Amino acid sequence: MPSSKKSTSSEERRKRYRILTFGCQMNAHDTERMSGLLEAEGYSLATSPEEAGVILVNTCAVRPKAESKAYSAIGRLRKLKNEHPPTIIGVCGCIAQSEGEKIFARMPYVDFVLGPRSLGELRRLIRQVERQRVRAACLDDTSISGKLPIKRAHPYRAWVTIMEGCDNCCTYCIVPYVRGREDSRPLSDILGEVCGLAREGYKEVTFLGQNVNSYGRGLADRANLARLLELAAEVPGIERLRFVTSHPKDLSYELMQVMANIPQVCEHLHLPLQSGSDKVLRAMNRKYAGADYLEKLRLLRELIPEISITTDVMVGFPGETEEDFAQTLEVVEAAQFDTLFSFIYSDRPHTVSAGMGNKIPREIAQPRFMRLLELQDRITKEHQARQLGKTEQVLVEGKNQRLPEYQDHISDDPGSHDHGVQLTGRTRGNRLVHFSGLEGLLGKLVWVKITRASQHCLMGELHPSQK
Ligand code: SF4
Known part of the structure; x- marks a missing residue:
């Protein structure tokens, strides 16, 4: 191949990017923000990692499965780096924050690591690697910025981050460690973004945060999620509002009333239960009992009879007995969730529960997990069948x-x-x-x-x- 052609294609590749994303909606939205930052710098989306000069792996550390998928994806990039050494490989997201520079020792072909609260540093890191060819890490808490450009993955529904971090200390959760303390965006910033979305033709907005029910703590102007929904509903053109994720202890009656009274707020709530055993809930530091949870569901259904409720349940938390698990099944039966996302407990680094004794062996947890799935499958089928004719x-x-x-x-x-x-x-x-x-x-x-x-x-x- 003539050298001039070769250099052109290298230059083209240099300005193409690809992002491999793992994990939750927060991560997917971070990918939209990183795409926005790169495109504002003149980068364009490559059709595959092989065609890209910059490859980012946006990782998730919440569960081992997502973590090992992310590590496999990073591992596969070694071959690409060998074939084309100028390719810049960055590891972002929760594994980047949790493991930091240790990633370089494990995977020396990675050029930089970038924590989820330092996204605004992405362009600086890429420039630094390009110019100096040295590895770089940025894990600082530079706080959220509603000003970052966003390249949205979807043309009709959009995610809007309203807060980062979490002040709850659920003993199994790595999120407060990797995403930091709660930090709510001012109401005016969020509403400005919602108005912009409406002007672009978006119909549906989902407010995102680790614990959206505590949105507004520390802000002036009586900011809370109920107020935010009321104000967002006044934006012409926005026809649907959703929010995720909620914490049962912080779900207020005021918010339920707003959900019932504002037509734009959709009749759906994702409300993680985690366990039906009060003893296990205490060990998880969830700060509610099974009966409190069911009472909130009763109030919600009284106000919004058509509401669809989905949840997360963890099986095999340290110390979970057969009796504890039976209580979980009882609460799940009583709650009649539309859908349930379940998973088997596993130790996560930096968490309190990782240091707890009385771990539940896989051969006990797995059959419990299957029993839970079986129960929920039946309930989900019944819910789905009730939709017929509507x-x-x-x-x-x-x-x-x-x-x-x-x-x-x-x-x-x-x-x-x-x-x-x-x-x-x-x-x-x-x-x-x-x-x-x-x-x-x-x-x-x-x-x-x-x-x-x-x-x-x-x-x-x-x-x-x-x-
Ligand atoms: S509420 Fe609990 S589970 Fe949810 S992000 Fe915060 S610490 Fe983690």
Whole structure:
């Protein structure tokens, strides 16, 4: 290959980036912020890591599975670095914060590590590596900045960070260690971002934070989540509001009333239970009992009968007895969650529970986990079946990429394919729905009658007035 062509392609590669993302919505949104920063510097998205001059791995350390996936992804980059040494590899997110410069010893081809509260330093680190060819680390707490450019992954629904960090000290959780203390963004900053989103045509906003129910602590202006939702609902064009993640102890009656009274706030709440045993909840330092949790659900359902409630449950916390686990099953049965995300406890670095005795062996935890899944599968199926025949408002988010798998279910009506493509979206209760419709409906709110239900999604037909 002629040298001039080679240097051009090297230069093109230098300004292309790729980000591999693991973990929660906070991490996915951090990826949007890093993409925004890079694109503001003239970088463009590469079609694959092989084509990129800058590769970032945005890691998650909350559970071992996500951690080992991230480490495998970083490991696979060694070959790319060997083949093209100028490639810059950065490790970001929770593993970066937790492991810091130890990552360089384990993976010497990594050029920099960047903590989740130092995203604004990304461009500086890349420049430093490019110019000096030395490794760099930035793990400082430079606090959140609502001013960072954001390249949003989705054109109709957007995440907006309202706070970083967490002041709760759940004994199993690494988040306060890696994300730091609670830090709420001022109301005016957040509302400015929401207004900007509305101007760009966004219909749905999800407020993000580790513990959104304590949003506003330390801020002036009576800022709290209920007030923020009230003000955001006044922004013309924003038709749906959601928030995640909530802590049961901080879920106030005032917030429940706002959820009930403001039409833009969707009828869905993710409220992590973690355990139904009061003894285990105390050991987790969750600061509520199973009965408190169920009482909050009762109030929510009294105010918002259609609300869909999802949760997280951890199985096999240190000291969990068969009786404790039976109490978890009882609370799960009583709570009637729409969906439940469960996982088996494992030690995380820097946590209190890692130092606890009486660890539950895998051979005991795994069957408990399976029993919990079995119970929830039945409850989820019942919830899904109850959706049949309802007409739900759906935000049309995209075309259904998995068309062949769903075609049989959706094509009850032989003429349904004449209506266009297979579309997909979510109800206000956050349930996934597939249906046929014209491509022009993308980004619109439509009414869909639910005709089929499976464990993970619903199938439906557009209301005749919208065909
Ligand atoms: S509330 Fe508990 S589980 Fe949630 S981020 Fe804070 S410490 Fe972790």
